[in-house]
Amino acid sequence: MPKLKDVFIQGYGAYIPSLRIKASEIGRVWGVGDSELPVKEKAVNNYDEDTATMAVESAKYALARAGIDRGRIGAVYVGSESHPYAVKPTGTIVAEALGVSNMTLAADLEFACKAGTEAIQIVSGLVSSGMIELGLAIGSDTAQGRPRDALEYTAAAGAAAFVIGGKRNDPVAEIEASRSYVSDTPDFWRRSYERYPVHGHRFTAAPAYFHHITSSVKTILGEGYSLSDFTYVVFHQPNTKFPFAAAKMLGIPPEKVEPGVVCHVVGNTYAGSALLGLCKVLDRAKPQDKILVASYGSGAGSDALVINVLEGIEGKRGLAPTVEDLVGRRRYIDYALYLRARNKIRLQ
Amino acid sequence: MRRVYAVGASMIRIDEYWGESLDSLASQLVDGLFSLAPPKIDAVFVANAFGEVLQSQSNLGAIIAEDLGLAGVAAYRVEAGEASGAAALHAAYQSIGAGLADTVLVVGVEKLSDASPEEATAALSLSERYDYVGYQGIPQQAIASMMYAQYLRRYEVPQEMVAQIPVLMHEHAANSPHAQYRFKISLESVLSSPPVAEPLRRLECAGLGDGAAALLLCSSDALSSIRHDEVAELAGMACSTDVVTPFDREDPLRLGAASRAFEEALARAGTDRKELKVLEIHDSYSIIGCLILESIGLSEPGKSGLDVKRGKYGLGGELALNTFGGLKARGHPCGATGVYQAAELFLQLTGRAGNCQVDDARVGAMINLAGLASCGFAAVMKVRGV
Numbered sequence: 001m002p003k004l005k006d007v008f009i010q011g012y013g014a015y016i017p018s019l020r021i022k023a024s025e026i027g028r029v030w031g032v033g034d035s036e037l038p039v040k041e042k043a044v045n046n047y048d049e050d051t052a053t054m055a056v057e058s059a060k061y062a063l064a065r066a067g068i069d070r071g072r073i074g075a076v077y078v079g080s081e082s083h084p085y086a087v088k089p090t091g092t093i094v095a096e097a098l099g100v101s102n103m104t105l106a107a108d109l110e111f112a113c114k115a116g117t118e119a120i121q122i123v124s125g126l127v128s129s130g131m132i133e134l135g136l137a138i139g140s141d142t143a144q145g146r147p148r149d150a151l152e153y154t155a156a157a158g159a160a161a162f163v164i165g166g167k168r169n170d171p172v173a174e175i176e177a178s179r180s181y182v183s184d185t186p187d188f189w190r191r192s193y194e195r196y197p198v199h200g201h202r203f204t205a206a207p208a209y210f211h212h213i214t215s216s217v218k219t220i221l222g223e224g225y226s227l228s229d230f231t232y233v234v235f236h237q238p239n240t241k242f243p244f245a246a247a248k249m250l251g252i253p254p255e256k257v258e259p260g261v262v263c264h265v266v267g268n269t270y271a272g273s274a275l276l277g278l279c280k281v282l283d284r285a286k287p288q289d290k291i292l293v294a295s296y297g298s299g300a301g302s303d304a305l306v307i308n309v310l311e312g313i314e315g316k317r318g319l320a321p322t323v324e325d326l327v328g329r330r331r332y333i334d335y336a337l338y339l340r341a342r343n344k345i346r347l348q
Numbered sequence: 349m350r351r352v353y354a355v356g357a358s359m360i361r362i363d364e365y366w367g368e369s370l371d372s373l374a375s376q377l378v379d380g381l382f383s384l385a386p387p388k389i390d391a392v393f394v395a396n397a398f399g400e401v402l403q404s405q406s407n408l409g410a411i412i413a414e415d416l417g418l419a420g421v422a423a424y425r426v427e428a429g430e431a432s433g434a435a436a437l438h439a440a441y442q443s444i445g446a447g448l449a450d451t452v453l454v455v456g457v458e459k460l461s462d463a464s465p466e467e468a469t470a471a472l473s474l475s476e477r478y479d480y481v482g483y484q485g486i487p488q489q490a491i492a493s494m495m496y497a498q499y500l501r502r503y504e505v506p507q508e509m510v511a512q513i514p515v516l517m518h519e520h521a522a523n524s525p526h527a528q529y530r531f532k533i534s535l536e537s538v539l540s541s542p543p544v545a546e547p548l549r550r551l552e553c554a555g556l557g558d559g560a561a562a563l564l565l566c567s568s569d570a571l572s573s574i575r576h577d578e579v580a581e582l583a584g585m586a587c588s589t590d591v592v593t594p595f596d597r598e599d600p601l602r603l604g605a606a607s608r609a610f611e612e613a614l615a616r617a618g619t620d621r622k623e624l625k626v627l628e629i630h631d632s633y634s635i636i637g638c639l640i641l642e643s644i645g646l647s648e649p650g651k652s653g654l655d656v657k658r659g660k661y662g663l664g665g666e667l668a669l670n671t672f673g674g675l676k677a678r679g680h681p682c683g684a685t686g687v688y689q690a691a692e693l694f695l696q697l698t699g700r701a702g703n704c705q706v707d708d709a710r711v712g713a714m715i716n717l718a719g720l721a722s723c724g725f726a727a728v729m730k731v732r733g734v
Contacts (some may be wrong), residue, residue: 045438085595201464 008171013061038239043268045157054159061320066163074132079115114297134165146196156267160275169249170312182301216302236296237263356564357691390449395436397683429475429718433686434725456684475719491595493545509653521673523703530677554632557682578698584617605724617728626712686716
C-alpha cells in the first residue's frame with residue numbers, strides 16, 4: 001500500500017464528560033480490593049450526554065483549532081460501539097448540530113474500540129483521492145459495562161475528533177501512512193438487543209489485543225519505518241497495563257508510551273481511546289515529532305497510523321481545551337449517582 | 349501379575365492453546381512417541397475429564413486413536429475427575445498385568461481454555477457431589493479453603509508455612525520445558541495475591557491450562573520387540589476412594605484415599621517410602637499438597653510447610669517433590685495431569701529430566717487425586733532391575 005499523499009490534520013479536539021467515578025468506589029460495592037483495580041478512575045457521561053453529544057463537543061474543539069469554514073466539510077464519519085440508535089445515523093445528528101453543509105457524506109462506523117481510527121482512514125482516503133476537501137473523523141463512545149463485570153471498572157465515556165484535509169491553513173500534522181491488521185477473533189461482542197457486551201476473559205489479551213496490535217505495528221514498520229523514528233507511540237488503552245505490555249513486546253521504551261496514556265484517569269473510552277491518547281500527545285508534541293498510533297478493536301483488528309507533527313501545532317494548540325484541561329475538569333460521584341447517570345436504575 | 353514397563357513418553361508444554369482442539373493437541377504427541385519404529389499397539393486409554401462439558405465431545409477413545417493414526421485399535425476413554433490420567437494409567441497397568449494386552453498407549457488430553465473462569469470453576473466442582481454442594485453454588489475452592497482454615501487452627505501454623513508449596517513449585521518449574529509458568533515467585537507475592545476464598549489465595553491454586561501427554565507401556569514379553577533407549581518399570585499401582593465430601597469424613601485433614609493408595613502401590617512394588625527419590629503429588633491447592641505429604645507419612649502433621657522451607661523436598665533434598673513444577677506451576681490440565689506426572693517420573697528414572705534431573709533417581713512415586721481426595725491413585729516406578 002503506498003503512503004498517503006497530502007493528508008493533513010487541520011485541527012483536533014477531545015471531549016471528556018466531567019463526571020468521574022473512582023475504581024475503588026466500584027470495588028467497594030463488589031468487594032474487590034484496590035490491588036486488583038485496572039484503572040484509577042473513569043469518566044462517566046451523565047444522563048443528558050451520549051455518543052452524539054460528545055462527538056459534537058469534540059468536533060467543535062477540532063473545528064476551533066482548524067479555523068475553517070464549516071460549509072467546506074464534505075464528510076462526517078462517527079465511529080462508536082454505542083451509537084444512540086440501532087437504526088438512524090449518528091453522523092447526521094452530528095453534522096446538523098455542527099452546522100455542516102447538507103451536501104456532505106455522513107455515515108456511522110462500528111468496529112468495537114477501533115471505529116475512531118477507521119473514520120480517520122476513510123476520511124484520509126477521501127481527502128487523498130480528491131473526493132472531498134475537508135472531512136471530520138470522530139471516535140466517540142459511552143461504553144457499557146455490566147455491573148460487577150471486570151469491564152465495569154474501565155468502560156468509560158469520551159470522544160475525539162479530527163478535521164482532515166489537504167495542505168492548506170497551516171496544518172497541525174500530516175497523516176503519512178496507515179496499515180491495518182484484522183482477523184475473525186471473537187474476544188468481545190454484543191449481539192442485537194443485548195444491553196451489555198460479553199468478553200472472553202483472558203482470550204482478550206494474547207490472541208486478541210496483543211496479537212493484532214503487534215501485527216499492525218510490524219506491518220506498518222515494513223513500509224520503511226524503524227521504531228527509533230518515533231518520538232511518541234500511542235496504543236489503544238483498555239486498562240493501564242496493556243499499552244505498556246504491548247510496548248515491551250515490541251521493544252518500545254515506556255517513556256515513548258507514557259505521554260499518550262489517559263486511561264488511568266479517564267478509563268477505556270473505546271472508539272475514543274487511542275484518539276484521546278493522540279490528542280494528549282499533540283497537546284505537547286513539537287514540530288518534526290513523529291507519532292505512531294495503533295488502535296485495537298475487538299472482533300478483531302488494529303489500525304496503525306504514522307503521523308508527523310508540523311509547525312501549525314504551535315499556533316493551534318491553545319485554541320481549544322487540552323486533554324489535561326478536560327481531565328482536570330471533574331466531579332466525583334458515588335456508585336448510586338453513577339447508576340442514575342448511566343440509567344441503570346429500574347423505575348418500573 | 350505380569351510386570352509392566354514404560355518405554356516412551358511424550359508431552360506438550362501446558363499453555364492456553366486458543367487455536368487448538370482436543371484432537372489437535374493429542375495429535376502433537378505423535379512425533380515424540382513414534383520417532384522410533386512405531387510399535388504395534390493393542391489398546392489406547394484416553395484420559396479426559398471435561399470433554400462433554402467443555403467441548404461437547406465424548407467417545408474420545410475412538411477419536412484420539414484415529415488422530416494418532418491408530419484407527420482399528422481397542423480404545424477407551426477413562427474419566428475419574430482430575431485423577432482421570434492416573435485412572436487411565438491404572439487401567440493400562442491392569443490390562444497388561446492381566447495378560448490381556450502387551451502394548452498400551454495412555455493418553456491424557458484436556459482443554460480448559462475453552463471455558464470462561466466461571467465455567468472452569470464449575471467444571472472443577474463437578475468432582476464434588478452436585479446435589480450436595482454444586483447445586484448450592486459452592487465451588488471446590490471454597491471447600492478447600494475450609495480445610496485450610498481448619499488446618500491453620502488445629503496445628504497453629506502460620507499461612508506462610510502452607511504457602512511454601514507454591515513457591516517451591518515455581519522454583520522447580522523455572523527449569524521445566526513443558527511447564528506453563530516457568531518463573532519463580534516469592535512468598536510475599538503468594539501471600540499478597542487476591543483471596544479466592546479466605547484464607548486460600550490465588551497463587552496457592554493450580555494453574556489451569558491445556559495439555560496433552562502420553563506414556564507408552566508394555567509387557568516384558570513385548571519389551572524385546574520394542575526399539576527403546578530407556579525403560580522404567582511401572583512396579584506398583586493402586587486406587588482407593590473416600591467419603592466424597594471432606595467434612596463428612598472422620599477427619600477432613602487426613603486424606604485416606606491418598607494414603608491407602610500410596611501404601612498399596614508401595615507394597616505392590618515391593619519397596620518402601622525410604623527408597624523414594626522423586627515424588628509427584630497432586631498440589632491442586634497449597635493446602636492439599638501439605639495434606640498429602642502429611643497423610644502419606646512423609647511429614648509430621650502440621651509440619652510439611654516447615655519441611656519444604658528446610659529444603660527436604662527440593663531437587664537436591666531428601667525427596668524431590670514435583671520436580672517439573674507440579675500442578676501449581678507445571679500446570680493442571682485436569683484429566684491429563686496424571687499422565688504428565690507419570691511421564692515426568694519416566695523422564696526422571698531414565699535420566700532424561702534435563703535441568704530438573706534428580707541425582708540417583710531410581711525409585712519414584714506419584715499421587716493423583718480426584719476432587720478433594722475422594723478418589724486417589726498412586727503409582728510407583730522403578731529403574732528396570734531395581
